[in-house]
Amino acid sequence: MNQKNTAIPISFKKIAALLLIIAGGLFALYYLLFQPSPYRVIESATFLDRIIVPFDWVQIGPISFPINIDNYLVFQEFHSLPSPFLITESYFFVVLVFLISVSFLTMLTEFKKMAIVAGGIGWIVLLTLCNFNGLNIGGAGANIPLIIVLAGSLLPVIGFHIWGQNLSFLLKWLVTALSFAGAIFVLTSLSPIENPLLYISEYSTVLGFGLSIAWIFWNGHSFVSGSYILLSRINRNVGMKISWQIALISLGYLASLFLLFMETSGDLPNAFFGFSPLLLIFPVGILGWFSLDSKIKQVPNLAAGSSILKMLQLLGFGMVLWLCSKLIISGNQPGEELLKHVFLYSQIGFSMFFIIYLFSNFLSIMDSGKAIDEILYKPYSLPYYHLRIGGLMAILVLTIYAEGIISVQLNAMTNNILGDYYYQTDQKLEASILYENSWAKYRKNQKAKNLTAQLLFQLNQPSLAKQHLEESFAEYPQVDNIILLSNRLHRENKIFESIYYLENGLSFFPNEPHLVNNLALFYIKVNQPEDAIAILENNQDNEILISNLHAIRTKLGQKEENPDSPSDLIGQINLVASNNAYANFSVEKLRSDIQSKLKSESSPMLIQAGWRNLFSDRDRSDPREDLEFLDSLSKEPFMTEYLMDMQETGTIRSLGAGRVSEAIKNLNGLAFRNPGSAGYYLSLSAQVLAQNLDFRKAARELIVAEEKGFKAFQPHHLSLLVLSGFNGNAEEIRQKYDVILPSYLRDSTSVTQNYLKVITRFLESFPSKLYETWKEFPDSELKTDLAIRLLAHKSHGLQKDLIEEIGSYLNGKMDSDPNLSAFLSDPNWQNPQSLEAFRKWLNVSEDLTANPYLTPLVLAAAERVEDPLEQYELLNEMSQFNHDPLLWIRKIQAAKRINLDNYADDALEEMKAWVLESELEELDF
Numbered sequence: 001m002n003q004k005n006t007a008i009p010i011s012f013k014k015i016a017a018l019l020l021i022i023a024g025g026l027f028a029l030y031y032l033l034f035q036p037s038p039y040r041v042i043e044s045a046t047f048l049d050r051i052i053v054p055f056d057w058v059q060i061g062p063i064s065f066p067i068n069i070d071n072y073l074v075f076q077e078f079h080s081l082p083s084p085f086l087i088t089e090s091y092f093f094v095v096l097v098f099l100i101s102v103s104f105l106t107m108l109t110e111f112k113k114m115a116i117v118a119g120g121i122g123w124i125v126l127l128t129l130c131n132f133n134g135l136n137i138g139g140a141g142a143n144i145p146l147i148i149v150l151a152g153s154l155l156p157v158i159g160f161h162i163w164g165q166n167l168s169f170l171l172k173w174l175v176t177a178l179s180f181a182g183a184i185f186v187l188t189s190l191s192p193i194e195n196p197l198l199y200i201s202e203y204s205t206v207l208g209f210g211l212s213i214a215w216i217f218w219n220g221h222s223f224v225s226g227s228y229i230l231l232s233r234i235n236r237n238v239g240m241k242i243s244w245q246i247a248l249i250s251l252g253y254l255a256s257l258f259l260l261f262m263e264t265s266g267d268l269p270n271a272f273f274g275f276s277p278l279l280l281i282f283p284v285g286i287l288g289w290f291s292l293d294s295k296i297k298q299v300p301n302l303a304a305g306s307s308i309l310k311m312l313q314l315l316g317f318g319m320v321l322w323l324c325s326k327l328i329i330s331g332n333q334p335g336e337e338l339l340k341h342v343f344l345y346s347q348i349g350f351s352m353f354f355i356i357y358l359f360s361n362f363l364s365i366m367d368s369g370k371a372i373d374e375i376l377y378k379p380y381s382l383p384y385y386h387l388r389i390g391g392l393m394a395i396l397v398l399t400i401y402a403e404g405i406i407s408v409q410l411n412a413m414t415n416n417i418l419g420d421y422y423y424q425t426d427q428k429l430e431a432s433i434l435y436e437n438s439w440a441k442y443r444k445n446q447k448a449k450n451l452t453a454q455l456l457f458q459l460n461q462p463s464l465a466k467q468h469l470e471e472s473f474a475e476y477p478q479v480d481n482i483i484l485l486s487n488r489l490h491r492e493n494k495i496f497e498s499i500y501y502l503e504n505g506l507s508f509f510p511n512e513p514h515l516v517n518n519l520a521l522f523y524i525k526v527n528q529p530e531d532a533i534a535i536l537e538n539n540q541d542n543e544i545l546i547s548n549l550h551a552i553r554t555k556l557g558q559k560e561e562n563p564d565s566p567s568d569l570i571g572q573i574n575l576v577a578s579n580n581a582y583a584n585f586s587v588e589k590l591r592s593d594i595q596s597k598l599k600s601e602s603s604p605m606l607i608q609a610g611w612r613n614l615f616s617d618r619d620r621s622d623p624r625e626d627l628e629f630l631d632s633l634s635k636e637p638f639m640t641e642y643l644m645d646m647q648e649t650g651t652i653r654s655l656g657a658g659r660v661s662e663a664i665k666n667l668n669g670l671a672f673r674n675p676g677s678a679g680y681y682l683s684l685s686a687q688v689l690a691q692n693l694d695f696r697k698a699a700r701e702l703i704v705a706e707e708k709g710f711k712a713f714q715p716h717h718l719s720l721l722v723l724s725g726f727n728g729n730a731e732e733i734r735q736k737y738d739v740i741l742p743s744y745l746r747d748s749t750s751v752t753q754n755y756l757k758v759i760t761r762f763l764e765s766f767p768s769k770l771y772e773t774w775k776e777f778p779d780s781e782l783k784t785d786l787a788i789r790l791l792a793h794k795s796h797g798l799q800k801d802l803i804e805e806i807g808s809y810l811n812g813k814m815d816s817d818p819n820l821s822a823f824l825s826d827p828n829w830q831n832p833q834s835l836e837a838f839r840k841w842l843n844v845s846e847d848l849t850a851n852p853y854l855t856p857l858v859l860a861a862a863e864r865v866e867d868p869l870e871q872y873e874l875l876n877e878m879s880q881f882n883h884d885p886l887l888w889i890r891k892i893q894a895a896k897r898i899n900l901d902n903y904a905d906d907a908l909e910e911m912k913a914w915v916l917e918s919e920l921e922e923l924d925f
Contacts, residue, residue, distance in 0.1 A: 016314070016315075020317075021314060021317055021318045021321065024318045024319075025282065025321050027322070027325040028281075028324040028325050031324070032275075032276050032279055032324065032328070036328065037328075037331070037446070038329050038331075039083045039084075039329065040083070040331070040447070040479075040480050041084060042079070042080055042081070042483060042514050044076040045076065045078075046074050046075065046076050046570065046605055048073070048605060049073045049551075050071070051070070051071050051072075051555060052069075052070065052581075053069060053070075053577065053580040053616060054580075054581075055616060055655070056618060058687065058690065059785075060690070060693070061752065061755045061756065061759060061785055062742070062752050063716055064716070065714065067691065069616055070612070071576075071580050071612060071616055072573070072577060072609035072613060073554060073577050074551065074573050075548055075551055076517070076570065077487075077517065077518055077521050078517055078518055079484075080450065080481070080483045080484040080487070082450075082451060082454040082455075083331060083423075083447055083451060089330070090201040090202055090420075091198075091201055093201065093208070093322070093326050094197075094201035096208075096322055097208045097211075098177075098184075099177075100211065100319050101153070101207065102173060103173065103315055104211065104312070104315065105123070105153060105157050105176050106157075106160075106169065106173040106176050107304065107312060108120070108123075108161075109164070109165075109172060111304045114303075115303035116161055122210070123153070123154065126206070126207055126211070127150060127153070127207070128146065129210065130204070130207050131206075135187055135191040135199065136192055137190045137191055137192075145187050148183050148187060149183045149184070149187065151183065152182055152184070155179065156175050156176040156180075160175075188200070194427065195424075198425065202420050202421045203421075205323075205326060205330075205417055208323045208326070209339070211319050212319050212320040214316065215316025215317065216346050219284050221353075221354035221387070221391070222284050222285075222292075223284050223287050223351060224246075224249075224250050224354050225291040225294075225354060225376065226286070226288060226289075226290045226291045227253075227287060228246050228373070229290050229373045230287070230290060242367060243367050246358070247359075251355075253351065254348065254351055254355065257344055257347050257348045259272045259273065260273060260344060261345075261398070264277060264340050264341060264344060265401075277340050277343060277344055278324050278336075278340060280343070281317075281320055284347070285317040285320070289313060292309060292310065292313050294377065295376075295377045296309060296310070297374070298375070299377050324339070331416075331448075332413055332420075333442075333444050333445050333447065333448075334410075334412035334413040334415075334416060334445055335416065335417075338410055341402065341405065341406050344398075345394075346391070346395060348394060348395075348398060349390070349393070349394030349398065350388070350391035350394075352390075352391075352394060353386075353388075354391075356387065356390070358376075362375075408441050411441055412438045412439075412442035412445060412448075415434050415435075415437055416434075416447070419431050419434035419438060422434060423435075423451065423455070428458055428459055429459060432451070432455040432459065435447075435448040435449070436448075436452045449472045449476070449478070449481060450478070450480050452468050453465040453468045453469050453472075453485075454484070462488070466485065466488060469485040469488075473504075473505075477505065479509055479512055479515060483514055483518060485498075486498040486499075486501045486502050486505075486518060489501070490522065495525060496526070498522055499519065499523070499526070502518055502522065503519065516535050516536065516538075516545060517536075517544060517545050517548060520548065520549075521548070524555075529556050533558075536549040537549065543566070543568055546571070550571065550575065551574045554574065554581055559582055563575065563578070569594065569597045569601065570606065572590060572593065575590065576590065576591070577613045580616050580617065586617075591614060594614060598610045604638050604641060607642075608645045608646055608649065611633075612645065612648075612649045615652055615656060617656055618658075619653075619656045620657055620658055620843065622846065623654060623659065627654065630646055630649060630653065634650075647669075648670060648681075651663050651667055657845050657850065658844045658845040658847075660688060660850065660852065660881075661852045662850075663685075663688060664688060667682070667684055667685040667688075668685060671708070675708065676709075679706070679709045679711075680705075680710065682702070682704055683705045683712070685698075685701050686701035686720065689701065690716075693789070694763060695720055695724045698724070699720050699724035700724075702729075703721075703726065706729075711737060713733050713737045715742045716742075718730045718733065718742065721733070722745050723759075751778055751780060755777075758770070758777075758786065759786075761914075763882060763884055764883045764915070765794075765885075766797065767795070767796070767798050770790060771790065771798060774790055774806075784809075784810065784814065787806050787809055787810050791803065791806055792854060793855055793856070794856075795838075796855055796856040796860075796886060797886045803824065803827045819837045819841040820841045822834070822837035823838040829856065829859070835857075838856070838857075839857065842854065848861035849861050849874065849878065852877070852878040852881040852882045853881060855884045858874075858875075859886075859890060862875055868898045872895055872897075872900070875887065875890055876895075879907075885915050885919075888907060889923060891907055892904045892907050892908055
């Protein structure tokens with residue numbers, strides 16, 4: 001043999017080994033230790049629940065009520081979803097298997113005659129098991145595909161073995177790769193089935209499995225032999241008693257293997273180790289390198305050269321590691337369990353007989369300190385063959401003890417492989433049948449059972465799907481199936497059955513967070529909040545459960561003292577809702593953090609809920625930037641479903657900024673565009689109007705709201721109707737909705753009644769007459785209330801001394817306010833400082849015309865408009881809401897200045913509806 005031509009370059013060997021083994025090892029470790037069930041898809045789905053939060057409080061003498069708006073609590077429930085398609089992973093794995101197979105076939109050309117015959121036979125068996133006949137070339141189940149792939153893969157091997165021994169390894173590898181790839185190309189081109197390349201990719205798992213089994217058997221005693229070799233080298237020229245050390249290591253390892261075998265077989269009620277036996281592949285592969293290296297140096301006539309055998313060791317090691325990842329990722333539990341059983345059988349059988357071989361032949365010289373590791377396989381004697389035969393016999397015994405479970409696992413594994421192909425090519429019926437058969441043969445097969453039910457639901461066979469889920473619950477419970485079944489029953493309004501399965505599921509999986517979370521939400525729906533809170537409080541390690549716990553407490557009105565500030569967006573949205581519900585201020589850091597997250601959030605549900613909760617406060621800053629942002633956001637295609645909610649949020653932001661006229665218009669627009677919620681919007685509009693003393697418009701809104709389906713009438717609603725003269729409507733609503741009539745409406749002699757008579761016509765009255773009424777009013781809290789309203793709404797029509805008198809009265813009745821004091825020191829509407837002090841005392845926005853009912857600010861704004869037409873338009877717009885006589889007089893004057901005498905006459909005629917003609921005659925227009 002020409003070693004010069006056939007030797008593999010050392011750099012290539014190192015690079016291939018590092019890429020294959022390290023990458024495969026990292027993936028295998030990750031899935032074995034941290035993600036043992038990546039195929040299981042349990043995702044949280046969000047849904048919203050509205051809660052009422054106080055936005056403002058209205059106090060008009062004896063009439064008091066909150067202005068409530070809706071905020072959102074975000075709840076998360078878990079759903080079991082179908083396993084994802086793994087087409088890319090399958091293609092990657094088939095490429096990996098292809099490269100390893102080509103390398104193996106190329107190395108096979110360097111084997112001796114008997115070895116190459118054995119290797120060829122093994123290759124033919126593997127390809128036969130890969131079910132290439134399923135490609136249906138030349139008819140269903142025809143052998144043509146198998147013949148093509150056998151020819152494409154083995155003909156180069158035979159040719160190079162006979163005629164190409166002196167060719168370079170790289171050339172042989174390339175020719176073999178091209179031939180094998182050409183055969184696969186022919187198969188994929190001729191096959192009539194759907195996506196034949198995916199079919200081959202899925203069945204490459206069988207080919208990789210076969211190569212891995214060969215490596216596992218090859219390294220059956222590697223742990224013990226490798227440990228012995230390392231200890232012998234350490235003990236060289238030292239003379240320690242390593243016989244005891246190797247005995248302890250060997251027997252300890254063997255005992256561990258037996259315990260793992262009992263765990264894997266289900267004969268131990270409780271796991272002793274609790275880790276996968278496949279983790280032992282790592283030390284076996286590493287120690288197997290030292291064992292192989294020692295064997296190569298000691299045995300002259302092996303099946304192939306040293307570089308070939310070492311490369312096979314590395315390729316096999318990498319193949320096993322990648323196979324572990326593939327089986328776990330694809331959820332092929334029968335295959336994973338089969339690999340565990342084969343690995344444990346071989347390790348137990350070969351390790352046990354190697355220990356016998358070792359101690360029966362080398363015990364006398366173990367502690368000598370000499371180079372005893374160099375004679376472990378020298379001569380390659382009959383006893384060593386005996387250990388191989390004994391190992392195979394032990395494997396047979398273990399197989400019988402396990403009742404031949406590996407044959408069942410192999411059958412279920414191939415069913416899963418074919419089922420995955422049908423599943424990923426959207427052939428649902430075929431996939432469901434294969435998965436069903438796979439689970440029927442082997443119960444530890446979670447993906448198969450879950451996908452059976454998922455596919456049956458998709459095929460519109462819910463009864464059969466539920467039957468499978470119930471069967472799983474009874475025989476082999478699994479979390480995703482319990483969730484799928486309970487959610488389906490909930491969808492069918494069988495919530496108590498859902499609770500039954502979740503409660504019993506927790507007996508199998510105590511404190512399992514997915515089950516706990518969904519059970520708590522169902523408890524809330526059946527009015528068992530104490531139980532919901534109790535089970536959530538016992539599970540504080542999951543962020544979703546904590547968020548739901550806080551949301552439930554907020555919904556139930558259970559205030560939390562100093563709750564932890566969550567870091568996730570949903571938890572923060574719920575925290576703001578909780579703060580709004582209890583009228584607490586949300587710190588700026590929390591608000592800014594939510595805003596930054598919302599701008600990068602993709603869920604329209606969370607976006608609209610977050611902005612609603614953020615804007616549910618009385619923020620008097622300029623809202624134009626916020627409103628433009630909300631408007632542009634609501635026009636995005638993905639926000640179409642929440643358009644009305646976003647518009648409502650914009651209305652709330654306007655109301656929070658004190659833009660009363662804009663908010664009223666928007667609420668009426670929402671009522672018109674959304675008839676199903678018109679009653680709610682009109683009732684909210686009525687309360688805003690009443691807050692600004694426009695009782696008649698508020699009453700009309702309430703009447704229309706009742707026609708649109710509003711039913712949540714309260715005593716203050718009756719007050720608004722009665723004060724506006726709609727006594728008949730009030731009585732009808734009182735009887736229809738069983739509303740209590742406030743006592744102050746039945747008392748006709750009290751100071752309260754006098755106050756209500758004044759306040760009912762407050763906006764329509766002249767400031768001077770209101771001042772006289774206030775002056776004669778008995779000293780009381782109601783007189784203080786009237787004083788505040790006189791300054792806020794009517795001070796534009798009062799002389800300076802009267803304003804100062806009212807201010808002095810207020811200073812004696814309430815805490816001193818620096819802004820009010822600054823205004824009273826110079827109540828001059830032309831003075832910017834006085835006007836600003838007045839505005840700050842009222843706590844309104846910088847836009848003087850934002851609230852049309854604050855007449856002093858409106859008139860002050862009109863005075864600053866130089867263009868007569870613009871001044872008229874401003875006054876006319878404000879008069880659509882406000883019936884203040886002096887405002888209307890200014891409007892009439894402005895109309896006459898621009899020669900709109902008809903408009904002026906019409907306005908004067910309209911004023912007669914609330915102003916006496918005698919009073920109008922006294923006025924100078």
